[in-house]
Amino acid sequence: MDLTLKIWRQKNAQAKGKMETYPVKDISEDMSFLEMLDVLNEQLINDGKEPVAFDHDCREGICGMCSLYINGQAHGPDREITTCQLHMRSFKNGDTIVIEPWRAAAFPVIKDLVTDRSAFDRIMNAGGFVSVNTSGNTIDANSIPIPKHDADKAFDAATCIGCGACVASCKNASAMLFTSAKVSQLALLPQGKVEAHERVMNMVHQMDEEGFGNCTNTGACEVECPKGISLENIARMNREYLSASLVSE
Numbered sequence: 001m002d003l004t005l006k007i008w009r010q011k012n013a014q015a016k017g018k019m020e021t022y023p024v025k026d027i028s029e030d031m032s033f034l035e036m037l038d039v040l041n042e043q044l045i046n047d048g049k050e051p052v053a054f055d056h057d058c059r060e061g062i063c064g065m066c067s068l069y070i071n072g073q074a075h076g077p078d079r080e081i082t083t084c085q086l087h088m089r090s091f092k093n094g095d096t097i098v099i100e101p102w103r104a105a106a107f108p109v110i111k112d113l114v115t116d117r118s119a120f121d122r123i124m125n126a127g128g129f130v131s132v133n134t135s136g137n138t139i140d141a142n143s144i145p146i147p148k149h150d151a152d153k154a155f156d157a158a159t160c161i162g163c164g165a166c167v168a169s170c171k172n173a174s175a176m177l178f179t180s181a182k183v184s185q186l187a188l189l190p191q192g193k194v195e196a197h198e199r200v201m202n203m204v205h206q207m208d209e210e211g212f213g214n215c216t217n218t219g220a221c222e223v224e225c226p227k228g229i230s231l232e233n234i235a236r237m238n239r240e241y242l243s244a245s246l247v248s249e
């Protein structure tokens, strides 16, 4: 199929970006979206032009790097997949596809379609871990029985890949879905309960420090999340935060 791509180009963080138009020809419907961008970049390099910078790593829906806004939707038109899992059969010959980076003050553009998502790393550093004794007498995690329901909920929360689609889809650029998934995956398990109060306070504080917006229960984050992370995690984080605030009063 032949397509017209309208892509955000921006030389660096300081430069003023703009949309540029590129035609691409003979794109197979079996190609992934990123392979289609590879074709464009080969074409640009052959023409002596600067290729389009975009993030990617695993190309199989695991790493969360391939964060693109495609035709006004995070990770494109299909549900519960990342951009690298999106195939060109979701488009048709003659289509115009608009490709932009995530838009959020806390995710500044570094170059073209690449944004700086280190704000998520700093939220994790603030409390997204359990402190364990690694001196040689560690307890096997499987020796602590965990109710199946809790284990399943914790696993669901742990499938968050930190892609940032929730922030990009939210009209407030809120990071509540991401932060609540990271709080929940530990708060639901006995190993995470020891530091639960400190964790939720520190992670929410860091989230606010980074300049993410507030949650107004719109739910766009849940709809666009490639891993189906549920809004119930936000409710759980709010309960965790409330109980931590009461204890620290």
Ligand code: SF4
Pocket: 159, 160, 161, 162, 163, 164, 165, 166, 167, 177, 178, 181, 221, 224, 225, 226, 227, 228, 229
């Ligand atoms: S909650 Fe979903 S959309 Fe947000 S970072 Fe995690 S996987 Fe991505």
Ligand code: FES
Pocket: 055, 056, 057, 058, 059, 060, 061, 062, 063, 064, 065, 066, 082, 083, 084, 085
């Ligand atoms: S490149 Fe890793 S999730 Fe898409």
